[in-house]
Amino acid sequence: MHQSDLPPPATTPLQGGLADSLLETAHRTPHLPQIARRLDASSPVWVPVTAVELWDEVSDLARGLVVSGLRPGDRVAIMARTRYEWTVLCHALWSVGAEVVPIYPTSSHDQVGWILKDAHCVAVVVEDEQGAMTVGSACAELPFLRHVWQLDTGALSHLADRGQAIPATTVDSLRRIVLPDSTAVIAYTSGTTAHPRGCALTHRNVASLCDTLLAGWRQTTAPPGEQPAILAFLPFSHVYGLLVQGICLRGGVLMGHEPDLRVEALSAAFRSFRPTFLFAVPFVFEKIYKNFLRTAQQTGRGALFERAVRTAQDFAAAEERHRLGAGPGPGFDLRLQHSLYEKTVYKKLRATLGGRVCGAVSGGSPLNRELALFYAGIGIFVHDGYGLTETSGGITAQPVGRGKIGTVGQPLPGTEVHVADDGEIFVWGPSVFQGYINDVQANQETFHNGWLATGDIGRLDSEGYLTITGRKKDIIITSGGKSVAPAALEERLRAHPLVHHAVVVGDNRPCVGALITLDPEFVAHWRASRAKGDTPVRDAREENELREEVRRAVGAANSTVSRSESIRVFRVLPELFDLSNGLLTPSMKLRRDEITRRFAAEIEAMYQGSSRVPREYATSEPSLWEDSDNVFR
CATH class of the missing domain: 3.30.300.30 (ANL, C-terminal domain)
Structure with missing residues (x-):
């Protein structure tokens, strides 16, 4: 068993629900740019939305939801890509005590029908006509479903207009009865085997993880004195994407949305939004690297790029040995080579990501060590972490200044990790979920004396760094x-x-x-x-x-x-x-x-x-x- 020796986060304990942080920011720093959005998907211009403007939009929509008959405890599915309306909608739902049920927008008819039925959703918000048709094909088996709202037909604006009929104090009254241990999200597992299972995550589960990461790692997300800026492109239908959203809104981080995951669209968004920090999965980091390599080869600089890669990896490995007290650090020749490539290669690589990225987080699965060394060597240290849907997205992270590449770091403050004799990882902490809905047997199999059996296998070293080696069932x-x-x-x-x-x-x-x-x-x-x-x-x-x-x-x-x-x-x-x-x-x-x-x-x-x-x-x-x-x- 290992518990983190990092200092506990210096944050105020959550008193209400996740929507409260928006209201508090709007009162404290009303003119803080909270979100940057594009009025047209192809535009390179990002228009800031201040904290007070965002809260006003959330409050207006929440009033419309109340007029439509939504009540505390009702479950509403959101089936859309990562876009501005997602953020407004889920905070409006939390403002009235409703529970968000994320659904990936390309889910099949059977998957959508299963989730809506299993969660007893009373409403679903889809992005476009295709989504509406998918839901419509399953409606015959959904007796609880009362509303299907479509974003691309202006449904949120219509709801906000209807909400003008009731006073804003109605929403305030509903928001105040939301408790930290009220359910905020029913996040369905990926369903790699049978039907996905709904994980009940509380407002406290999500907020505690966001606050812990902000307290310990926020200073790594931007140069001193600058407001951190994060481009959210991971699906909000997955808990990792929701974690990114929570970190931004609870931490005063400027957030942009990019729904299009094609390489061309994402590259254009990086250049125009200019994030200071990245949250991604290994596949994205692999894809970015391959694009670097392909571009270098197409311009006749493949050999130069490969030499620069080896130098970056050697430099990062030498720095890591020094950081962990196992070596003197990069020697003179290596520093000289690295300095040369910084001017000719690394700076240009960072420019393709907007030129301001100073760090990143990788989650979802372990990041290849050689790839992580490459990014660290070009000036973007990737904090590899580990978490599950059942842990609200995070349970370990690389400690600042003591990252050990190739591992997923140490347990977060307030959490504990135990590796059983057969290698299975067990975890305990404030971000661990309430349990699966409608599945008593799964809960009995998953919890052991309060510990969550993750189903992952791995090992802890003498310093408490965790290495993931795979899934037990795989x-x-x-x-x-x-x-x-x-x-x-x-x-x-x-x-x-x-x-x-x-x-x-x-x-x-x-x-x-x-x-x-x-x-x-x-x-x-x-x-x-x-x-x-x-x-x-x-x-x-x-x-x-x-x-x-x-x-x-x-x-x-x-x-x-x-x-x-x-x-x-x-x-x-x-x-x-x-x-x-x-x-x-x-x-x-x-x-x-x-x-x-x-x-x-x-x-x-x-x-x-x-x-x-x-x-x-x-x-x-x-x-x-x-x-x-x-x-x-």
Whole structure:
């Protein structure tokens, strides 16, 4: 067991609900820019919304919700991308004591129907006509549903206009009866296996985590004297996105919204909004790095970029050793090289993110150590953290000035972490949820003497730094009895620029295998750089070279594990793992059961074919494939 030795947060305990912080800020600093918004999605101009303007809009909408018959304890689903109206709406709901039920906007008919029915939602707010149609197709089984409001038809403005009929004191009266332990959010788990489960998070759960992070880490989010600015692009339908929103609004941080996660849109938003800090998931950091690499190669500076990357990683590793008391820090030559690349490379890389980013947080899954070293080396230290929907989004973080890259940090102040004999992580703390709604059995299985069983496996070192090694339910056991945690192998595979995603398989199989998808943008760039010669000859050569590149990526991943844990067979799939096809969760996690079900034929062919092809093609590491290792004989 380990409890953080960091000082407790110096924050005022929550007295009411989350909406109170908006009102308090509006009274204390009415002209503070609280949100920056674009009146047009394609505009580079961000218009500030002050704290008092935001509160007035929230209050007007809350009055409209009351006129529509909404009452304390009612549950309202929000099914929209990350946009300004999301923030206004959920705080208006909290102002009248309602509970927010986030739903990812691309959820299927079955997923939407299940959540609305399980949560007994009385209303749902959708973004567009497609969302309205999805909800409409499930309405026959939703006896509690009374309202479907659509953002793109001006529903919030209509509600606010209707609310003028009642006095603002009505909302004040409802807001005052919201207690810290009232339920604020019913956040549904990603549903990587069966139906998602609704996690009841209180106002105190969410606020305590936000306040702890603000107390200990706010000074890292902007240069001294500047108001921190954070671009919110993570889905508010996931608890991580809601955490970002809470940190901004409770901490006086300027927040912008970016609903479009395409690379072009996100890059444009970075340049125009100019955030000082990033909150993202590993996939985003990987994508940004690949874009850096692709741009460098397209301009003929690929070799320079790769040297700059190695220097950044070496510099950050040397600084880390010094920080942790294990080394003298970067030497003179390394500092000189780093200074040169700072002027010629690193400064330009930061400029593509707006030029002001001084730090970041990665969550959702562990960040690759080499990638984290790269970002630290170019001046953006990524605080890798760990949390669950059930913990309101956070339970550990890198301590300021003592970050240990490759871990997810130490337990947050006021929380405790315990690793059981089988490696499962148990947690306790103020951000741990009330329990799952409508699921007594799941609550009994999840809580053990007050401790939350996370289902994740990991280890604590002597200083209390936690390392995540995977999910307990994802452990693969081969037919030979070898237990393999797939996460580390998948992480290493994704480190290759050509690899988009990878799923390691092998349950009850003679060896470990992998399903791999390739990054279409990087593959196009890779092909363009080799477009020489006659088409038939060129195409054949490219396919052979591409196959060898993937083989090298598999070999690099295998170099980090024992031979019995290594990937012996793999197959490149033509279909990407994406949100739209249901193979990724809203938090960008793999839906393993769905992937293995959909590609069952490919998996079967992969293993059957490996026993028929020549030995050098049956393994990603021909030089390590000895006769005694041939499990297919």
